[in-house]
Amino acid sequence: MRQLTALxxxxxxxxxxxxxxxANPAKxxxxxxxxxxxxxxxxxxxxxxxxxxxxxxxxxGRQTRTLLGAPMQLPHKRExxxxxxxxxxxxxxxxGIAGICPGPALAILLSGHWQAPLFVLAMxxxxxxxxxxxxxxxxx
Numbered sequence: 001m002r003q004l005t006a007l008x009x010x011x012x013x014x015x016x017x018x019x020x021x022x023a024n025p026a027k028x029x030x031x032x033x034x035x036x037x038x039x040x041x042x043x044x045x046x047x048x049x050x051x052x053x054x055x056x057x058x059x060x061g062r063q064t065r066t067l068l069g070a071p072m073q074l075p076h077k078r079e080x081x082x083x084x085x086x087x088x089x090x091x092x093x094x095x096g097i098a099g100i101c102p103g104p105a106l107a108i109l110l111s112g113h114w115q116a117p118l119f120v121l122a123m124x125x126x127x128x129x130x131x132x133x134x135x136x137x138x139x140x
Contacts, residue, residue, distance in 0.1 A: 017107050018107055020042070021045070022103070
């Protein structure tokens, strides 16, 4: 049941990304380009997403188990550190260069946009590099 729920949630999330225009690199770059014809529509999508998620996240933070009975796993770390800031900057630069972020990249992977498979391969390479560096750090 958990796998089916995860699949359905992923499909709904992907559909939402497509409908909101988050999977259109030209629209994303229009949102990120503040110097020309800025497109604020993605800001409205983000504000709406925060509004929709606010109460469920508040509720989830008070629970010990999910609705399907699994342990609740929400992040508890609140402080900013170099890794978080560096990762955020790297993510933002990649988003700005490609006009794609991980969720939409997976949603448009088979759409024919040549950028999507390239982006996903680069994303996987980055994840592998992080994993290897983290493993090396833990062994030292």
